Amino acid sequence: MDANRVKPSLHFTGGCWINDPCAPGYDPTTQLYHVFYQCNPHSTNWGNMSWGHAISKDLISWAPFSTPALIPDQTYDKDGVFTGCMAPPSFSQQGHISIIYSSVCALPFHWSTPPYPRYAAGLAIAESSDGGATWSKSINNPVLLGEPESVNVTGFRDPFLAEWPAMDCLYQKKSLYGLISGGIEGEGPTTFLYSVQPNNLCDWSFIGPLVNLPNRFQPSPKWSGNFGVNWECVNFLTLGSGDDNRTCLIIGAEGDVERGHIKYSQSCPSIPPRTIRSLLWMFGNLKSNNNNNNNNNNNKPSVEYTHGGYLDCGSLYAANSFSEPESGRYIMHAWIPEEDISAGYAKEKGWNGALAIPRELFLLTIENVTRSLRSSLVEIASIDSIQQSNGLMTIYTLGIKPIQELSRFRNRFIHTHEWKDMSLSMKTLKLCSTVFPSWELQGIISINPDNCQEVSFYIRHDRDLSIYTRVEFSLHNETIRVDREKSNPDHSIRNCPEEGPFTLFYQKNPFAVEEHESLEDLHIRVISDGDILEVYANDRFALATMVYSPGYTAPMGISISVSGDPKSILVKELRVWDGVPGSR
Template structure:
């Protein structure tokens, strides 16, 4: 039946409304996010292939916001109006793609004067993939500049700024520049004048993934120096157990760095990276988004060495190309990530778009004091950096993650909130009917087995999705076996590692789940240090029930549960149906469909 439906006929069926999303067509990596202090405005850009449902001739789309809640398409939402950067003429350094990158509200002398500066990967050869031989000259690094607040962009006349990858590297790829001022790194390397630093996603074939590290004087951002790799992981290895820390795989993409201070003012150094080729049974996807905390030191050659001491998944589901920016307005680190679709080809043109972003997330050092390791499973080289004390307790430091509080408040605006009865639960129950755009929050304790929430349930039980914590495996799971009555949608159970802390004074911590369902997008947050993003595609319009779920023979204590139904639209100036005409590229435009699929 679906195969016979027309283009865009299902455009609004599973479409998120309270998340950042392109007007139509294919979108992937978040790019160019920044706060412009001269105009008091946030910018967010994205990889885009307008008028197509698959990846292809990639440009950048662009939207702005005053508050990170509601967004406005720059120059309009129709067709390709929102494009910021597009590919150059045939034969130029970026004629086959404007790949990912970042932006800063500075000029080329590092000054804040209203100028906006994009650093992006310019692509002139395709295909490119870590599994195939790399064609020299495929990727270079380039600047684009705006002096009118991002309305228009001019590519620098001396592009590419960096023309060649590190000498002697047989690379798997070399892309996605992330650049920022980093005062802590200035101090570590002994730079008396401010510098900007940049990292890229890369790897050395047959050796392992790499994060090449560069610097430039802040007063001359055309002058970049390669300093070496931040560290040298071997191919297809992991920091700790794969269950807890994921796989470094074979190639890094969309790498980024940052420093955060803990509650006591101590500096913690982090990297994020997308990894390719590390699929395992518990994580069938070939891509991971990972974080590592590391000790930073100075090498004998004057560069920096990153030595990982803790790590895990940035998101245990499908979120990828995860990057961040320094929100200088609020003195915090904000993260964005791309959630692709998990639908079969026979639905793509009917839906008319692919991809959106997860909610923006705050990253912080989560400090937990007085933790005890009663069962021996609080591991080193795992999710926590551990400091042991004389009384036998530990302080656990990990990367905290939570949706931005003001964004949560903003999308709740106009919703209907209800609280539900709490107490001991020994059987599953749907407690109410909600909507396809809602939030649920619940707190659990005293698990005797797997327990959690049910969402997107039909009245007769034909469709439902369960989200639960399993204390026996220390995992949070999203079981999608019955999420859709339509055959063909991806339905494996998504699994992420979560180890509840045991405190010397209060025992095992409660498990608080915060769940956002927005069309097909499902996000799960637990205890400000776990996130999991996935997709579900219910076939029934009445699959809106939600409640508590417990496994057979198990019980759990639920201390509170609340729901917000009818989350707000974050693109209020667009119509809900912002679909555009879909086109199919010719063989000539796609080099006989070897560069991209064309649709």
């Protein structure tokens, strides 16, 4: 195999096509984490949708089963075993694992080619009594033949099932709640809410559409993303605790409004254009659409949008989450597509697609805020800013970070480079070279915004910077951008940029005598793993993408650069961990 085709060491991928992660969860009986994934076991192209299956003790090192867990072998799922979820373990029979999936019996279907074929995708259940080694499909399948009879849908698939205490209070009924994602023809994207009997996972009762938004809803052209015309893989979460919590939905939004930095970048005629979609989140208020709350048949709960933004600003998609029983953490898996290479390139390297490092989602609180770098707090649609009695603002938004287990993994890296309290004497400074395809960078940088326009890291670069990838934070644009233009001289690879909104906040110490405000530090984290690149900032920004760099067998440089006065930044801490054994 070509030395440039290096399989990732920190990310899971298969020797075939893989896409959506399915049914992530934890089995208390075996104390193992599970993740399934849609795959084509026989090719690096999409098709023959089945479920692969992997298990882990730590959410980082995954052991795949040699054979698929589920294949399309029944009349009701003959055209594909599509995305699904794991039932909460406490509601499965003791020692058993139950998974729920979209059973597809008619292809093709897509929101853009109406009418959507009725009953093309139903709902089915499978169960394992041996820790996931073998699976049997329920004799009651299909649990649902398809969408509700009264609704003309643009999509109907990707079930999600969990407890939802706040919905119990609103619906006045103890239940499990299921979502099946899609949209309503002529109305807009949504997810369909079901009540599911806790003692009978085959009993799904339709309540109604959970969200009412118009097509292509986009409350902010910069900060929120476009919510599209059809939804996939919608999950619900309750973030925070007590009275200080938020109802959150994570959403795969399909649409036809492409982001400008992709739409207007140079096209690559040898490969198809990217699928237009975004991975988004929204906060919303739970409410009842009927005043007669004593009549459960007419009480239609819904979630009313309040705030929202990008869950990931790159190509990441098809997120699926679960609540870890003991810690209460919400852990999310998602798929990193490979849409910037040809089918031949994927076939040559032997795999197509990967799962991102699992992330923790939480309610992030930032106190004593006065303003952002440039945008007014009111126009930043991805934050809920509440004024306190002292006149300062408390900000609430979605917190996003890699699971903490990844940090404990660092002792497996071979080399470590470290800098502290470093000032720059030149605009660009080479820091080190990485000699392995897998490495991680983490830094804390103090910035003087009066004399600094951009802070960048040039990574995976050669000696003369003719080949590089640049991770750039622009203070003026309030964006983090991954510039891939010079990442590879191969013109058959699409190297459009990836970009998303991000700003820093000024804060005041409410107990200080002088009313002085200071800008929060930039906390940057970059994870490079073969072709995969993940970028995080300040626990509220994430961007995952593929960067096809040449030269994995030679040292590749990491440099820091400043646009403006080099002394306008202070590198308080910076570390690079290089090389997981076996990552050559």
